[in-house]
Amino acid sequence: MxxxxxxxxxxxxxxxxxxxxxxxxxxxxxxxxxxxxxxxxxxxxxxxxxxxxxxxxxxxxxxxxxxxxxxxxxxxxxxxxxxxxxxxxxxxxxxxxxxxxxxxxxxxxxxxxxxxxxxxxxxxxxxxxxxxxxxxxxxxxxxxxxxxxxxxxxxxxxxxxxxxxxxxxxxxxxxxxxxxxxxxxxxxxxxxxxxxxxxxxxxxxxxxxxxxxxxxxxxxxxKKKIGDEILIIKGIVDDNRVRSLDFIKSVDLKNDKYIITSKEITKNLNKILEYVKRIDDIEIRKTSLEDVFLKMTGKKIEELDE
Amino acid sequence: MNNLIQISGIKAIVLRELLVFSREKERIISSIISPLLFLFVIGKSLNQNANIGGYSYQQFIFPGIIGMDILFTSIRYGLYIIWDKKMDFLKEVLISPISRTSLFLGKALGGVIGAMLEMLIILVIGNFFVLKISILQMILTMIACGFVSFMVVTIGLAIGGGMKTMEGFGLVVSFVSWPMFFFSNAMFEISKSNTTVWALSVINPFTYCVDIIRKILLNYAQFPVSRSIIIILIWNIILSYITIKIFNRIDTQK
CATH class of the missing domain: 3.40.50.300 (P-loop containing nucleotide triphosphate hydrolases)
Known part of the structure; x- marks a missing residue:
């Protein structure tokens, strides 16, 4: 009801x-x-x-x-x-x-x-x-x-x-x-x-x-809608190749960082890293609601607050 | 009708007003100061030669001072609703299943009771220093003042209900309560006033309020009592109607 x-x-x-x-x-x-x-x-x-x-x-x-x-x-x-x-x-x-x-x-x-x-x-x-x-x-x-x-x-x-x-x-x-x-x-x-x-x-x-x-x-x-895991790489990435991998949900470039979402990042990390030429910084974590919000609105919630 | 007048809700609002009243004693002190100054300073200094219907000037204006206290306390009380609107309790009431008619009745009764308690202080002071007042006179004065207070509280609630900020507060006091007080028979006999003042005083419902109180306390009146009662009752009805209309339009948006 x-x-x-x-x-x-x-x-x-x-x-x-x-x-x-x-x-x-x-x-x-x-x-x-x-x-x-x-x-x-x-x-x-x-x-x-x-x-x-x-x-x-x-x-x-x-x-x-x-x-x-x-x-x-x-x-x-x-x-x-x-x-x-x-x-x-x-x-x-x-x-x-x-x-x-x-x-x-x-x-x-x-x-x-x-x-x-x-x-x-x-x-x-x-x-x-x-x-x-x-x-x-x-x-x-x-x-x-x-x-x-x-x-x-x-x-x-x-x-x-x-x-x-x-x-x-x-x-x-x-x-x-x-x-x-x-x-x-x-x-x-x-x-x-x-x-x-x-x-x-x-x-x-x-x-x-x-x-x-x-x-x-x-x-x-x-969270599933954008993938369970998120990989953030600062460096040089062949993003078109990464995007063509079948387990990848999305690849975005924001503030010099590549934000890659997928159902299973950790398991497939090797395959992704094949297309990564240089890494200055890397982070893998579970997707949070914050990531969902960012993905849906293109902005962080604080940025939308006036 | 059952949905419009909710006894429990009205009681809640009255109770709240009395609790606030009991905790803000400054309100009481601040509003009996000016009536007492009028009564003892003006009343005494102009006392020497006056003799109106066999009464001294101070005795003559005493019912006017009672009316003054009721007038100013009641109108200011009505305006406090702007304050309530800005914060606290009013929002809680606006979202409760209380009709606006009940809200109005609760608010008005709360104001009347507060004004009456204050008026009682002046009545007692007057009994010692100005003229002897019997128990019957006291009861009759209370009844009359109840209706007068309801009328004036309603004016205050109507204005307060429509206003959004506190800035207009002083303006209303200056442009509504002082004229109501001066263009009346509170301080002088209007039959001796010039035509303009006389005309304004006759339209002013406050004149009839003072006239009734004067009739009760001094047995001296310029108008027939029945006429005064009818005028006050009619004003009470008209003003309540308008104020309930205004209350129905209050929302919680600031």
Whole structure:
């Protein structure tokens, strides 16, 4: 069963197309990542799916409810964590959660129990009566995710959940997301521009650039598309000959370096090296998502960030 | 209707406003200072010869000062929504299954309760230094001020709901609240004003607010009470309608 069906969503801001004709489905229970540089349209898409922003055309169905016709019903079943914090700084952690439970009309007794449980899970129980202003960035993010999950939504949206956090907090959040996924069979949609994040968390990834989905698949399949291994040689290479070898997927010259991708580089290394005349530097490694991104967009994600 | 007015959600918003109110005591202090200055400095210095309907000038303006406190606190409260919009809580509410009508009602009630608590401080101070106030008068004043506050909070929310930046904040205070205060009967009897001031005061709904409070506290009014009540209620309805329309258009884009 699909948790979300997205049907041909387009969003124009003035004359610029922020999203052009996006269509895809997200399955029940999967962690789905939208990977792309800043300004690719990730947040716009999330805003539309969470009924905050109206699309110029197209629609989506979330848990059987149409985002345009039944926005309040859609909202009951989703949790959202924004890129920018939306906690109330002047209130305590517990008060923030309690108000949330009221907004989602949770019965008082259930709310109290869940607030306690969830604060314990995110290690904030001892600080439950502290004002949120005194929390670190990582703690605030943990609390926001906890809040997004409080009303037991069927789908959780996380917009850049770890942006601006230190590596330690980032790992904590990843662990927590994995745990939630395992224990609650909840569908999670996250946007990120960190490759590592998308790779370690997602069941499927959509690479989005300039308002279009350019690839959508599991991390493994995405990597297979360009070959499992990658060979980078700085030196003089007869690239036409290398390209003609049947096990080679692609040969590109970028910044004086030949980037050769293939299913099995190590096994066939001798055959490739026959056409290499001089080596100043050489590297063989497993393909990463970063390589996929580079191949698909022609640029590194950092280069596309403005 | 059930989907428009959600009791639990409204309670959440009111509760949030009261919690914030209780933690930002500077807000209370800063907004009762000017009414008290008006009451004791202007009220006392112009006191000497005035006798309006058998009351001293200070006693005459006391209901006006109550109104002033309600006016300024309520309008400023309404404008705080710009701040909320910029960050924090509003986004959380906008994405929750709470209708904009409920959001409006919660916000407005939160503002009214805050303004009433503040007004109570002035009422008590007045009871000691200006004139004796009975319990019944206090209750009636509270009821009247509730409606007045709702009306003014709504004006603030309408303006705040439509504005995107804090820069317009001071402008609104200068161009809406001060004229509403001065072109009214808060500080003087409008029957003695010149024609322009008189005309502006008669259109100004705030005039009728002060008139009712004055009727309750001093048993002295320039207009029939029933007329004032009807005018205030009509303004409450019109302004609520407009503000809900504006709230329906708020999105989280900055």
């Amino acid at each position: 699909n948790a979300i069906n997205i049907k041909d969503i387009t969003k124009k801001f003035k004359e610029v197309d922020a999203l052009s004709g996006i269509s895809f489905d997200i399955k029940q229970g999967e962690v789905f990542s939208l990977l792309g540089p800043n300004g690719a349209g990730k947040t716009t898409l999330i805003s539309i799916l969470t009924t905050i922003l109206k699309p110029t055309s197209g629609t989506a169905v979330i848990n059987g409810k149409d985002i345009i016709k039944e926005p309040l019903d859609v909202r009951k079943n989703i949790g959202i964590v924004f890129q920018e914090p939306s906690l109330d700084d002047l209130l305590t952690a517990k008060e923030n959660l309690y108000l949330h439970s009221m907004l989602y009309n949770m019965p008082k007794e259930i709310a109290k129990k869940r607030i306690k449980d969830i604060l314990i899970t995110v290690n904030l129980y001892e600080r439950k009566d502290h004002i949120v202003k005194t929390f670190s960035g990582g703690m605030k993010r943990q609390l926001e995710i906890a809040r997004g999950l409080l009303h037991t939504p069927k789908i959780l949206f996380l917009d850049e959940p770890t942006v601006g956090l230190d590596p330690f907090s980032r790992r904590n959040i990843w662990e927590y997301i994995k745990k939630v996924k395992k224990e609650q069979n909840i569908t999670i949609i996250l946007t990120t521009h960190y490759m590592e994040e998308a790779e370690s968390l997602s069941d499927r990834i959509a690479i989005i650039n300039k308002g279009k989905i350019i690839e959508l698949d599991t991390p493994e399949n995405l």
